Amino acid sequence: MMVFRILRANLSAGEFKEEVIRDDLLKLFLGGRGLGSYLALREVPRGVDPLDPSNKLYFFSGPLSGVATVSSSRLTVVGKSPLTLSITHSNMGGNSSYWLRRSGYDGLIVEGKAEEPVYIYIKDGEPSIRPAKHLWGKTTGSSTRQLLLENGFPPDETKAGIMVIGPAGENLVRFAGIRGSDYERFAGRGGLGSVMGSKMLKGVMAWGTRRLMDEVVDKGRFMKINNELVRRVTSHPTYQALHSYGTNVLMNIIQSMGGLPAYNFTGRAGDVTPVSGEMIKDKYVVETHGCYNCPIACTQMAAVKAGPFKVPGDKIKYEYENTWALGPNVGDLEPDAVLKLQKAANELGMDTISLGNTLATAVELARKGKLKLDVDWGDSATLIDLAYRIAHRDGIGDELAEGDYRLAIKYKDPESFIGSRGQGVPAYDPRGLKGFALAYYTANRGGDHLEAYTPTWEVFGVPEKVDPLDDSPSGVKKQASIVKWNQDLFAVVDSSVFCKFENLMPNINTENDLASLYNAAFGWNLNGSDVLEIGERIFNVERLFHVREGRWVRDELPSRMRQPIPEGPAKGHSASKMFDEGIRMYYELRGWIDGKPTRDTLKRLGLAEFDYIL
C-alpha cells in the first residue's frame, strides 16, 4: 500500500498543512501530472486569473520517482497556465523530485500569495517560509548557488533539491519557467514560473534523509525488475546515442527527413551541421551529466569560452529543442550565439521553446512591417538583447513577454502564431512528420511534443516504422490510434514521474514495465491495460478542465500547417488531411464529441463526479 504525503503551503496565511493521499486515489491518478490535474480540477476555481492568489501550484513527484532507476527522477508541476489560461503540466529532471521526497513529502501544493518575496525550505520534514527579498531580481544560477550557500550546503547542486524562478518569473512573463537542480533543469512550458512570481515565491528547497526504498513492499522483486530494465536500456543503441550526444542528436536526423522547421515555419534552414549534436559535442561540450540515478545521463553541458558570444565562467545545459527554437527557428545557425541565447533564457528563467516561438513571431511581424522592431532572422545580438528585455518586460520586451499567441493577435497576423491552445509548438514540422498533425494539436497543454511523441515510430521505427508522410486513409487511421495510445501512456509516465526516453527503446514495453514496478513496489495488481486506462483517465481530466473553462475544447490546426511545406524532402506536403480526417477517428477512439468527453466516457473512466461540467 502506497501513501503519498503532501505538504500544503498557504503563502497568504504563512501556514503549512500536511495531507495524505490514500492508496485508492493513487491507483486512479498516481502522482505528478495525474494527481495534480485531478486536484486542480477540484480545487482551482473556474475562471480564475492564473496570476491570482487563488490559482494553485502542484509540485508533485510520483510514486516511483527516485526509487526506480531508469528515467524516474522527474517532478511535474501542474497549475493553471498564464499562457494558455487553462490547465498545464510541465516537468523537470535533475534531483528536485528525489530530494523533495527525501525531505519527507511526495508533493507540495502552494496556495495564496506572500506579501514579500519568500522561498519554501523543507529540511527533513520541517518546512519553513523564509524571506527571499535578497534573491529577487537574481538569475536562476545565482539564486540556486546562494540558496546552497546560505543553508550550509557545499557549492554542489547534487546535494539538495532546489527549484527557482529568474527575473522572467518575477516579472510575470507568460512563458517563464522554473529551474531545477542539477543543473539548469527546467519545468519550462506553460509559464508556471510566472505563477510562482505572482505568489512572490522565488523558490523551493528540499533536503532530507527519508529512505524511499524502505517503503517498497517487495524489494527483491522490485530490484530485479529495476536491474533488468537498466540492462535492457543500456544495451540498446538509442541509449548510446542519447548518452553520447544528448537530445540534439536529432538535429541532423530531423533536417534530413525534411521535418526541421525554420524561420517560424516559413522555410528550411540550410546546413544545420554547425548546431547539430555531433558538432556541438565535438566543439563545445565539456561535461556530461544525468538526472539522479539515471544511467542514460543524456545531459550535455557546453561552454563558449571566447569570442563575442562567450558565456563567461559557466556551462550551458543545451538540448535539441532549445537549439532549434533559438537557432533554425529564428534563422540563427551560429552555434556560439545560439548557446549564448540558451544560456540567457536559462538564467533569466524562460521556456526556451516559447521564447524561440515568440522571437520568431516577432521577426516575422517585423519583416512584414507590422511590428516596429529592428530585427531580422539570425540577428543574434538583437535576439539576445530581446531575451533580456522580455525577462524584465523592458520596452518592447513588455509586449513580447505576452508570448507568440498574443503578439500575433495584437498585430492582426494570427498565422504568424504556430501553435495550439495559446502555446507555440516545438522542433518538428507536422507537415513533414505528420503524426504531430494530431499529436501537437490534440495535446491538452497546447503546442506540445511530449503528450505523444510520434517520431518514436516515424524516426526511430519503434516498435515499428511508420511513414511520416503517409496520410492515406490507413496512414491516418494508424496515426490516430498511435496518438491516442501514446497520450494515455505518457500521461502515466508524467504521473510516475518518469521521462520518456525508455519508451524509445524497442526492447521496452513501458506500460507493462510500469505495471510490474508498481505491483512490486506497492503490492498493487495492475496490468498494462490498467496502466493505459489510468492514463486515459488523466487525459480526460485535463480535457474536462478546458471544458469547464469554456476554452480550447475543440482541437484546431493553425492555418500555416494547411499550406504546403516550401522546400526539402517533405516539399509540397501539408498537415490538413492528417488532421481533418485523423481528428474524427481520434475523437471516436476517445469517446469524445467535438473535443469533449461524453457522459459514457466519464462513467467508463470512473469520472462521473465531473458530469456536472459537461
Place this chain on the structure above:
Amino acid sequence: MMVFRILRANLSAGEFKEEVIRDDLLKLFLGGRGLGSYLALREVPRGVDPLDPSNKLYFFSGPLSGVATVSSSRLTVVGKSPLTLSITHSNMGGNSSYWLRRSGYDGLIVEGKAEEPVYIYIKDGEPSIRPAKHLWGKTTGSSTRQLLLENGFPPDETKAGIMVIGPAGENLVRFAGIRGSDYERFAGRGGLGSVMGSKMLKGVMAWGTRRLMDEVVDKGRFMKINNELVRRVTSHPTYQALHSYGTNVLMNIIQSMGGLPAYNFTGRAGDVTPVSGEMIKDKYVVETHGCYNCPIACTQMAAVKAGPFKVPGDKIKYEYENTWALGPNVGDLEPDAVLKLQKAANELGMDTISLGNTLATAVELARKGKLKLDVDWGDSATLIDLAYRIAHRDGIGDELAEGDYRLAIKYKDPESFIGSRGQGVPAYDPRGLKGFALAYYTANRGGDHLEAYTPTWEVFGVPEKVDPLDDSPSGVKKQASIVKWNQDLFAVVDSSVFCKFENLMPNINTENDLASLYNAAFGWNLNGSDVLEIGERIFNVERLFHVREGRWVRDELPSRMRQPIPEGPAKGHSASKMFDEGIRMYYELRGWIDGKPTRDTLKRLGLAEFDYIL
C-alpha cells in the same frame, strides 16, 4: 534681486514644502553645487549612512541655468555619496535643469524614503508623488519613454525634463548614476543614483510655462553679453572641434602626449584610432545634439547597426571619458564592443567611469589570481556580461557593485585601485599630464577631472601653454596655483550651473563673463575676483564636510602614481614630485593645514558659522 525657489519633498511623509532662498545667501553660494553643499552641510546629519532615509538629495539648477545661452543648461545633484561616504556633486546637461526651472522650481530637495517605488511629477508649480512600481526594474531609456507616454507627452525627450535611475540605482550599486533627458545625460559620478534607489525614487519629471527671462533685471544688457559670448565661443576653433567630434576628439591627442592610461594604469594602449572621435564620427555617429539652447552642441549619438555587438534600434550617447573607461582602460579597442558596453552602462544606469575603473580593477585582480573570475583585458563579452551582473548585483556582480575601491581592499591589493577618496579617476594619466597629480587628488568629490581641468593649459594652451611633464620647482608652483584658481572657478561654474567648455576658449574669461551675466541678470555688483571668492567658499564648505565626517581630510596620491609610467612619450615619469611638493604649496594657497581649512580661512570666507567643525 534674485529669488531661488525650492521644492522640498519628504517621501516618508508624502509631503511637499516650498521654500525661498533669498538674495544674500545666493550671493554667497549661488545655486547648484554651492547651495547644495552648503545646505547639505547644515542639514545632513553627521555620520549618516548615505543609503539611509536621512540622507538628502539636492537637485539644483543655478541662477543662470537655461537663461544664459552658452553652456548654461546644467543641473547639479548634491548628496552624501555611497561610494565616498562623504559629500559629492554630480551634474548633467540636457534639459532637466531648464524644465525644472520652467516648472516653477529652481531646486528640488528630496528627503526620507517612500514605501513603494514612486516618481515626483511637477507640472507648472503643482508637484505630486506618483506610483512607479511599473517602472521599477526598467532601464533608463524605457523608463524615460514611459514617463513621456503616460503623462501625455509626445515621444520626444526635448518636451519635458526627466531624470531617472535604472536597475543599478534600484539595486544600490555604489556607482549608480542618474540619467537625464535629452538624451542619455548623466549625473554619473559618486553613486547618487543609488541614493535615489534607497529612497525608492525612480525619477523626477518636470514641465511648465514659467518664463525665466521675465526674471532678468536688465534684459537688454543681459542679452547683449549673452550674444557676444555666443559670437566669441562659436568663432573659436575649439568650438568647431567639440561641435564636430564631441569630447572624444581627445582620444588621439591624449594618447599622442603619452597621457592616456590603459590596462588599469599599468600600460599603454597601442593604436587607439579605432576608438577615436574622428573614426567613430566617421563610422558610427548618426546624429549630433546639444543641451538646451547651447550652440556648442557637442553631443554625438552613435549607432552600432549590425554584428555581434549591435545595439538594436537605439542610439548611444558616447563621450571621451566613457570610451576610455570602457575601452583602453579595460584593454578593449573594438569600437562596436566599447559602444555596446557604454550603452549597457547608460541603460542600466551606472557611472561609466567608475564602471570602467571597477572592471579594470577586477581584471587586474583576476590576472593576479586574487579574484576568481574568467575575464581578461579586452574580453568584451565578459565585460558586457559583468555590467549586467553588477547592475543586478547578480553573483560576482554583487561584489563588483561595491566599486573599485572596496574590491581592491577586499582582495588585499590596494594598489589596483587608482583613485582618491574612494572614487576612481578618469581618462588622464597624472604621470603624463602632471597637473592632474594635484587636481585629481585634491578634488573634493574624489578621483575627479572636473573640479579643475589642467589640460586646458597642458593640452589646449589656454590661456597659455604649460608643459605637462614639468615638475621643476617653478612647474610645480605654477600647477599648484592653476589648480587652486581653477577649482574656485569651476565651483562657481558648477553652481551657476554651466558646463566647462567655454573655459576652453582662449577668448573667454569665465570669471569676468559670469560676473557680467550675474550683474545684468539680478542687479548684482560682482567682479571677477568676487566670483572666484564664491568658488573658494564653496570649495571650503565641501572640505568642511570631509572634516566633519572625519574622512578623506588629507589628500593622498595612490601608490601606482608613484611608479614610473611604463611606455610612450611620458615613459619614466611619475606623479610623486608634483604631488609631494605641490600639495604643500597648494595648502598654503588655500590657507589650509594638512588638508583642513584654518579658522582664519573660514573667517575670511564668511564661514565662521562652521568653526565648530574644526
